[in-house]
Amino acid sequence: MDIDGARVLVAGATGVLGSVLTAELARRGARPALAARDSARLAQVARAYAGAPTVVFDAYDPGSCARAVHDAAARLGGLDAVITVFGSVAFGRATEVGDEVAEHLMAVNVLAPAAFFRAALPIMEPGSALVAFTGVVAERPQAGMADYSASKAALSAWLTAVRREARTTGIRVLDVRPGHLDTGFADRPIAGVAPPMPAAHDATQTVGIVIDAIAEDAELLHTSSDGTLIAEQRAR
Numbered sequence: 001m002d003i004d005g006a007r008v009l010v011a012g013a014t015g016v017l018g019s020v021l022t023a024e025l026a027r028r029g030a031r032p033a034l035a036a037r038d039s040a041r042l043a044q045v046a047r048a049y050a051g052a053p054t055v056v057f058d059a060y061d062p063g064s065c066a067r068a069v070h071d072a073a074a075r076l077g078g079l080d081a082v083i084t085v086f087g088s089v090a091f092g093r094a095t096e097v098g099d100e101v102a103e104h105l106m107a108v109n110v111l112a113p114a115a116f117f118r119a120a121l122p123i124m125e126p127g128s129a130l131v132a133f134t135g136v137v138a139e140r141p142q143a144g145m146a147d148y149s150a151s152k153a154a155l156s157a158w159l160t161a162v163r164r165e166a167r168t169t170g171i172r173v174l175d176v177r178p179g180h181l182d183t184g185f186a187d188r189p190i191a192g193v194a195p196p197m198p199a200a201h202d203a204t205q206t207v208g209i210v211i212d213a214i215a216e217d218a219e220l221l222h223t224s225s226d227g228t229l230i231a232e233q234r235a236r
Contacts, residue, residue, distance in 0.1 A: 001129055001172075003215050004029030007076040009069065011035040011057065011116055012086030014045050016183035017133070021085055021207045022049070028211065033072035033079075036086075059086060059108040062115035069119040081214060082120045083131040084113040087152075089185060091192030094146040101191045102147040109151035114158055117173075121162075126170025129214055132159055133176045136223045144195045163219060163235065174213060176221045178206050178229060201227055 008025055012018040013034035022032050026049055033053040036042040046054045053075035055068040073079045088108045090101050117130045124130075138156035141149035156175055163173035180186070182200035206229065213221050213231045220235035 001080060001127055001215055001217060003211060006030045006080040007033070007078055008081040008083060009033045009035060009055075009072040009076075009079055009116075009120075011065070011068065011082070011084045011113075014038060014041040015086060016185070017181065017203055017207070018085040019045060020203050021083065021210070024204070024207050024211055026052075031076060033076055035068045035072065057112075059112035062111055065112050065115035066119035069116055070123075073120075073123055079120060079124055079128065081129045081131060082116055082124075084116055085133050086112070087133070087185075089145075089148050089189050091144055091148070091189050091194050093144060097147050097191060102150075104190060105147050105151040106154065109148075110154045110158065113155055117162065121166065121169075121171065124171055127172075128170075129172040129174055129217070130159075130162075130166070131174040131176065131210070131214060133178070134159070136177050136179045138175075138177055139222065144192075160235070172214075172217050172219060174210075174219055174221065175235065176210055176213075177223055178221070179223045179227050181206060198227075 008030045010022050010032055013022050014036040025032050034046050035055045035057055039056050042054050046052055055071045057064040057068040113132050134152045134156045137149040138152040159173050159175045166173055180197050180200050181203045183203050186194040209229045218231040218233050220232040221229045224230050
C-alpha cells in the first residue's frame with residue numbers, strides 16, 4: 001500500500017500510541033480520520049490535522065464502532081486502512097480478577113475492534129488493510145495478566161481467521177504484537193497493579209515499523225526474544 005494519500009481511520013487516536021501513529025501517518029502523506037471516545041479530546045487532537053474527519057465511538061457499543069467506520073468512509077470518500085489502537089488492561093491473579101472486569105476486557109479488546117473490522121471489510125477495496133495491536137501477550141500469556149492475555153489472544157485468533165477469509169478479496173490483515181511500550185498504558189489499569197515490567201520500547205520507533213509493515217503488505221509483526229519487531233509477509 002502507498003501510504004502517501006492513503007485514507008486511514010485511526011480508532012483510538014487520542015491515546016499516546018494513537019497520537020504518535022496519527023502524527024507519523026500524516027507526516028508520510030496519509031489522510032487520517034480520527035476516532036475516539038472523548039469528543040473534547042478528539043477535537044483538541046484534530047486541530048493538528050486540518051480537514052481531518054473526527055468520529056466518536058464507545059468501545060462498549062459495537063454499533064457505534066460500525067457507525068464510526070461508515071462516517072469516516074463517507075467523509076474521506078472511502079478507506080484504505082482501518083487501525084485499532086485502543087484497549088483496556090487489568091492486572092491480578094485469575095482468582096482475584098472479577099467476572100465484570102473479565103467481561104469488560106473482552107468487550108473492549110475483542111468485540112470492539114472486531115466491530116470496526118466487520119463494518120470495514122465489505123466497503124474496502126483490494127489492497128486495503130486492517131491493522132490491530134494485540135501485543136506479545138497474544139502469543140506469550142503472562143501470569144498476573146490472565147484475563148488481559150486471553151482477550152488479546154482472542155483478538156489475534158479472530159484476526160487469523162479473518163485474514164484467511166480476506167485474502168480472497170485482496171484485503172490485508174496485520175496483527176501487531178509489540179512488547180511493553182513507553183505509553184503509560186500499564187499505569188492506567190481498570191483493576192489491579194502492574195507487576196514489574198521489562199524495559200519499555202520506544203513508541204515512536206515502533207509506530208515507524210508498523211507503518212513500514214503496512215506499506216509492505218505484511219500480515220504479522222511479532223516480537224523476538226530480544227524485543228525486536230519482525231515482519232512476516234504471510235502469516236500462517
